[in-house]
Amino acid sequence: MNYRYIIDKKNNKKHYCPSCNKKTFTRYISKATGQEAGENYGICSRIDNCRYTNYPKGTNEVAYDFINDLNKQLQQQKVQPQPKFLSKSEYKAKLWREFDNNNLVTYMNIHIGCRNADVSVNEYKIGTGKNGSCLFPYFDHANNLVTYKTVFYQRNGKRRHDLNTNAYLDKNKHRHPIPLFGAHLINKHTDLPIGIVESEKTCLYMRYYNPNILWLATGAATWLNASKLYPIRNRTIYLFPDVGQYENWYNIMENKLKYRYPILDIHMSKECELWYDQGLIDKGEDIADYYMKAYKWSHKRQRIERQEIN
Numbered sequence: 001m002n003y004r005y006i007i008d009k010k011n012n013k014k015h016y017c018p019s020c021n022k023k024t025f026t027r028y029i030s031k032a033t034g035q036e037a038g039e040n041y042g043i044c045s046r047i048d049n050c051r052y053t054n055y056p057k058g059t060n061e062v063a064y065d066f067i068n069d070l071n072k073q074l075q076q077q078k079v080q081p082q083p084k085f086l087s088k089s090e091y092k093a094k095l096w097r098e099f100d101n102n103n104l105v106t107y108m109n110i111h112i113g114c115r116n117a118d119v120s121v122n123e124y125k126i127g128t129g130k131n132g133s134c135l136f137p138y139f140d141h142a143n144n145l146v147t148y149k150t151v152f153y154q155r156n157g158k159r160r161h162d163l164n165t166n167a168y169l170d171k172n173k174h175r176h177p178i179p180l181f182g183a184h185l186i187n188k189h190t191d192l193p194i195g196i197v198e199s200e201k202t203c204l205y206m207r208y209y210n211p212n213i214l215w216l217a218t219g220a221a222t223w224l225n226a227s228k229l230y231p232i233r234n235r236t237i238y239l240f241p242d243v244g245q246y247e248n249w250y251n252i253m254e255n256k257l258k259y260r261y262p263i264l265d266i267h268m269s270k271e272c273e274l275w276y277d278q279g280l281i282d283k284g285e286d287i288a289d290y291y292m293k294a295y296k297w298s299h300k301r302q303r304i305e306r307q308e309i310n
Helices: 070-078 088-094 103-112 114-123 200-209 227-232 246-260 271-277 287-294
Strands: 005-007 025-030 042-044 134-139 145-151 167-169 194-197 214-217 237-239 266-268 295-298 303-306
Touching: 088 145, 103 114, 103 134, 103 200, 103 295, 114 200, 194 200, 200 214, 200 287, 246 266, 271 287, 287 295
Parallel strands: 194 214, 194 237, 237 266
Antiparallel strands: 005 025, 025 042, 134 145, 145 167, 295 303
């Protein structure tokens, strides 16, 4: 058993004794917080003439007893609630492996070939949900499943806009900060620079078009922040904003990312803005849209071929 209150020997501060009115009174302080127990609780140093002693036990001025198991209480204070992650086995059980019903995967098969699409789908652990939806799992860099996003696509690979909710996260999103999409690949590809885009779909395509970069996604234009970059703060990072988001991401990079990590090796691509000025891609499109227009998969020759953008 340990005392919650101790004599204030550290400050060596003397007060007037409530009994003899001499400045020989040392008060009790909380061992945990250092705060005084009260004006009348302490010991008078005039042992022969006064002997006043008052312990802060069982009084109304304190909310707990004087004697308690302090080690147990301090240990309880140190125990922090652990973040709750989704069960990987439960996530796998929710997956529909019938990719023929997944409009995005079907569209990828047409434009980059079945084998190439399969590599991206397996590496990013993409699944098919109910009603042909596409599931994008968000694993952190320690391979914990934080949440997953359900997105509905049309046959042309574009998101459906005839639904009230065409992209939503699992309810677990409120229990843990959402990492970058694809963060579980950070420790797998340690020698590759990092490319950050907005859309999860863009990661799947760029994994094929440029495998010399590890592609990660924020999941939304406003989800780029310094906390997401913590696991990759020592890597070379390239930002690839969508058309129309260059200024916003540039301000975040200069005012937040570099402020948080002063020696961060980070760069901003302006390719999408240049392609937009040249009329090669449209407003809101990204780097993957350019490659999909500039390169076409030949099923006959089983290879990608350059083509002119109309």
